Amino acid sequence: MGKEELLARLKQKFFDESYEDEIVPVAQEIVAQGIDVLEAIQAASEAIRQVGDAYEAGELFLPDLMIAGEKMKRCMDIFRPHLKAGAGEAKGGKVVLGTVSGDIHDIGKNLVGTMLTVGGYELIDLGVDVPPLEFVTTARDKGADVLALSALMTASLPYQQEVIQLLKETGLREKVFVIVGGGPVTAEFAQRIGADGWAENAAGALKLVDRILAGGGKPAQTFVAIG
């Protein structure tokens, strides 16, 4: 199979009903044939953008986005070791994401996770009902650049603040950015509890992470809101 055909096949895998792992042999074949992985990443990114457009248009839905995000993750696991130093790793930040204690809502979190994955970030999704200390220890152990905290229930909001407090008490606050979001989480609340940023929705969360990591600032110094 030639290069163009392989890249087209890679793109098609983002739209068909195949399982996530079924994209792996295609990505492996691209590497085996010595095709520039940057071209493959561009093809995959184009496919992801089209999936996102179809979602916005109401033609595809949340599961389609999640599956496409997982496929992208599998592709990057294969392509990343073959990138020349500094090439293609447009962002490369590591984000730890989760819904805080006492809250089992995951739609918003999953949307944010997908947006960050397809946006080029390495994502560690801790799931829902995550205790404050787990966020902090994961951020420390994995060397996270950003902690992203979701909450939909009012009684779970205090835990977003508790994560920030724990980071301070463990001397980690100046090493990791903290962003917050969710239905009742306003920009004012985010600023009041000492977060670095807030976004109203999943697309905004990606812009927010882009901005705070590209801005050259340090954690706990400024506040960015993407409404």
Next chain:
Amino acid sequence: MPVDRERLLTVLERAHTGPVCETYEWDTRVIPGTLRSILRKYELEKTCDPANPINMNDELADRFFQAGLEAAEQIGLLCTDTHRIIKFSREELLEGLEAAPAEFTVGENGQEVTFKHRGLNDPTEPVWIAPLSIAVTEEVFVPLVEGIAREEVVDCIEGPSLETVYGHKVRAGSPFELMVGKYQAELNYEALRRAGRLGMPMYVVGTSPTHYGVLGGYGIPGGFKPGRDIVLLLSPVEMKTTYELLHRLVQVYNCGDGLVYGGSWSMIGGYAGGPEGATLSCIACTILLYTAYQAVNGASFPYDLKYMGNCGRKALWALSMVFQTLSRNTHICANSVLNQTAGPVTDMLLYESAVGMMTLAVSGATSCTGTRTAGGRFTNYITPLEVRFAGEVFKRCAGMSRERANEIANQLLPRYEDRLMEKPAGKSFLECYDLKTLQPSDEWRKLYETIKEECIKAGLPLA
């Protein structure tokens, strides 16, 4: 109607012995794949008609019910603590629906409220439960509940939610939540006493997202009362249950004479897909919840993920289809939640309420819980006046034809649908109400009167 022990034990056992499924597989394959194939099988794809947001096709509603029954049977409920699927046979599902009452009464001391199954265009007055569990500060809680309970159209109390308990933040899953269960009951009693409506039935425990509120506040001395009040079991999407919910169910059983509300929702654009998928999911989920929780009231209702409300055309169509389907094919007392996006002192909040409540009234909903003012995003953004307006529309539209309702909806929707993404916050209770007299500001009252007049001109029977 006490919770039946054998049925309860069957559910608890199946949460440990049913087929294994991981959440990711459930969300990305089981739910969307099954719903999609059933929509195809029953020829339900692309049936949403935004031009006529209130469904008028009875055959379509009946087809949705058959599809929903098949979806409930094929899918089941995923217990996210054990990652096992609680499955039911078709016979068990039909028996679960059959066992639910077509009529029941709650409340006491002259404040009793009777819930009755309603048909389409049914003149029977529906039940208005207010407000949704929107966060409020402690100093606002009692005056707000008193103000809402003073509204004659309000039948039962559910929210609001307390941000703090004796000045301390309520933290989900912590002992503070156990404490707030009883505290909310005490504050509600005080508010209802002041309003002269002690004995009003309550839905419990709005403040508490986990089971601790129910354990700490229901069936204990001075707390919420079995037989008079209804315990909320709100299942996470899509068709999931948790130990937290099953703990509550067991607590209702332990207290005896307990009543359960089984509720959930489905997002248009979410796991279930478009409006038809969300509709199908809601119907299937409702059948499952009445079976698994032995619910006397409740249902699963659709939201639109784009604006997190259900007062736009697609969501209204889905709402109307879900409740018409349940009305025509079961005898349950189905309840919806209406989710407005705009806040107090905005025309949009009243227009959203007018169209949404009318839709539910003509589509056979027995009851509705609301208002979810400003989408529940801001602390203290809820007032008695929009609760009054929504309740007036809900009750006075009972008996209206769906054709007439569509005409009115198509007049009123253009006044707000372009602003659904803007979600104007409006003003807080403290900014537009006098806390001593519990009267709205002139600005808010005049706006209410103006929009009510506009709605009357459009044909709503509010005169």
